[in-house]
Amino acid sequence: EKISRRFKYPPSSGVTTAADLDTMGLKTFFCSNVCAAYRRDIYEELGGFIRHAIFNADMIYAAGAVKAGYAVAYEAGAAVVHSHNYTNMQQLRRNFDLGVSQADHPEVFRQAASEAEGKKLVAETYRLLKKEGRLHRFPGFCMQCGFKYAGYLLGRHYMKLPRGLVLRISANREYWLA
Numbered sequence: 001e002k003i004s005r006r007f008k009y010p011p012s013s014g015v016t017t018a019a020d021l022d023t024m025g026l027k028t029f030f031c032s033n034v035c036a037a038y039r040r041d042i043y044e045e046l047g048g049f050i051r052h053a054i055f056n057a058d059m060i061y062a063a064g065a066v067k068a069g070y071a072v073a074y075e076a077g078a079a080v081v082h083s084h085n086y087t088n089m090q091q092l093r094r095n096f097d098l099g100v101s102q103a104d105h106p107e108v109f110r111q112a113a114s115e116a117e118g119k120k121l122v123a124e125t126y127r128l129l130k131k132e133g134r135l136h137r138f139p140g141f142c143m144q145c146g147f148k149y150a151g152y153l154l155g156r157h158y159m160k161l162p163r164g165l166v167l168r169i170s171a172n173r174e175y176w177l178a
Contacts, residue, residue: 031062092151099155
């Protein structure tokens with residue numbers, strides 16, 4: 001989990017714009033409401049967060065801001081203690097909802113595939129675990145990644161699944177009942 005956090009929240013600050021999309025992909029508009037601040041005037045101009053989203057309302061907003069010509073700033077020095085120790089099934093459910101979000105918002109996520117970031121995370125985790133002499137942790141990490149990816153793929157294709165299965169898999173049952 002520590003390696004995943006370091007990967008998602010790197011030690012260097014930066015600002016991304018639409019010009020970074022080809023090189024940064026999904027990270028161009030990465031944003032997490034765990035620790036985010038928004039300029040109120042821009043937030044109101046862009047209409048705020050999407051009203052009905054299962055997941056990623058923060059990234060959908062940030063992608064809209066980038067598309068409108070604004071930038072997303074990441075401040076590495078900002079500190080928030082936030083962590084999850086999800087079970088494999090919880091990872092599957094969470095990533096199912098992430099996949100649903102991406103399927104429902106192709107205007108945002110078509111341009112930047114999550115799979116590319118996932119591959120980078122696996123490679124970086126392997127490299128760091130090997131360097132730290134903890135390669136024995138890698139098989140468990142791979143198992144967790146398998147659950148994440150299975151959930152993500154199921155979510156990306158939720159329209160082909162029976163509604164009852166969707167309701168059982170989703171971590172956000174209320175979304176489907178609204």
